[in-house]
Amino acid sequence: MKIEHKCSISIIKIICVSLILLALSGAGIIVMATQVNTVTITLASGYELTVLTNKTNVSEILAESNIVLAENERVTPDLNEDITTNKSIIIRDKSIQEIQVAKISENGINTTLEEILDSYSPIIEKIVTQEEEIPFETITKDVSNSGENTRNKVIRQGENGVKQVTYKIKYKNDQEIEKTVLSEVVIKEPIDKIVQVQNNVTTRSSSTSRNSSTGTTIFKVTAYCPCAKCCGKFASGYTASGTKATAGRTIAASSQFDFGTKLLINGTTYTVEDRGGAITGNKIDIYCNTHAEAIAWGVKYLPVQVVE
Ligand SMILES: [Zn+2]
Structure with a gap:
């Protein structure tokens, strides 16, 4: 009985130790399982x-x-x-x-x-000078009497000018973000293009009249005298062709009539001997002895015929 008892105690001890060992190893397994x-x-x-x-x-x-x-x-x-x-x-x-x-x-x-x-990112500034064109302008001069049946003739071709422009250009990330003009210097002025509006009838009829002596064209006919008012500082009494201006003979006309051309105006045959800055296209200026006569003539629109 006593031995049996001792024996059972030792079995219990063994079991207990085993259980503890088992528990420990189990815990160890759990620890191992957690990373x-x-x-x-x-x-x-x-x-x-x-x-x-x-x-x-x-x-x-x-x-x-x-x-x-x-x-x-x-x-x-x-x-x-x-x-x-x-x-x-x-x-x-x-x-x-x-x-x-x-x-x-x-x-x-x-x-x-x-x-x-x-x-x-940094902003970089650069000063850049470059040449640029200055576009020419077109000036139209209307020398036709009427607004009808006209043609445009280029009197002078236009030419672009050149200027030197200095810019301040700001760059960021190699991209232009601001451009300011610092200065502009004109190197060459542009030349205006001049276009003259001419009367188509004039050219045809004047050439016709020269050929056949029958064509007539209406001209704007004014009068002038040798005074400073009419002829300015160049007043000399002599015509552009070198003759002495004579009333009843001398008239100023545009270059469409050569010097010496005889024109029949209002029943009188005049001779083209003079030119005038204002005498362009279908305009004729009749020479008078006095300013009063010129004023009295005023402005007339008359048929003009070339006398061969
Ligand atoms: Zn005068």
Whole structure:
């Protein structure tokens, strides 16, 4: 009985030891089953520490290591995320750029970080001088009597001028963003193109009248005398053809009539001996002895016929 008792006690002991061993080994198996990670935590100061942990959640790992984030610090990955395969947690100061993003987005402008960084790229200024054309202008002179049946004749061809323009050009990211004219120097003035509106009838009828002596054309006929009012400072009493101006004979006409051409006007045959700056196209100026006579003549529209 006593031996049996002892015996049963030792069996119980064995069982107990076995159970304890079993429990320990079981715990060991459990410990082995939970993955233990070596995680690198980089602090905002740049200091790196390595922790051994069986946790994967970022906030739990930080809590376990007694790391508390300051207000101006952020962590990657986020606090509520798990550590990634590279097993590192990085704590950084919120950068200046991020503060800028916050400020701008407060104003309601959607700006990406890239755009902000872009706006910080340097602006380069260049002074550039280049030659540019100055386009010529076209001046039209209407020498026709009527607005009908006219033709345009180019009296002088236009020519572009040249100017030297100095610009201040601002570049950002090699792109021109601003161009300001600093100075302009004209090297060559443009030459205006002159177009004369001529009466088509005039040319035809005058050539016809010269050939056949029958054609007549209505001319604007005025009168002049040798005074300064009529002839300006060139008043000399002599005509452009060199003859002495004579009333009843001398008339001024445009170059469509050669000097010496005889024209029948209002029953009198005159001779083209003079020219005048204002005597263009179908205009004729009749020479008078006095200014009063010229004024008295006034302006008449008369048929003019070439006398052969
Ligand atoms: Zn006069």
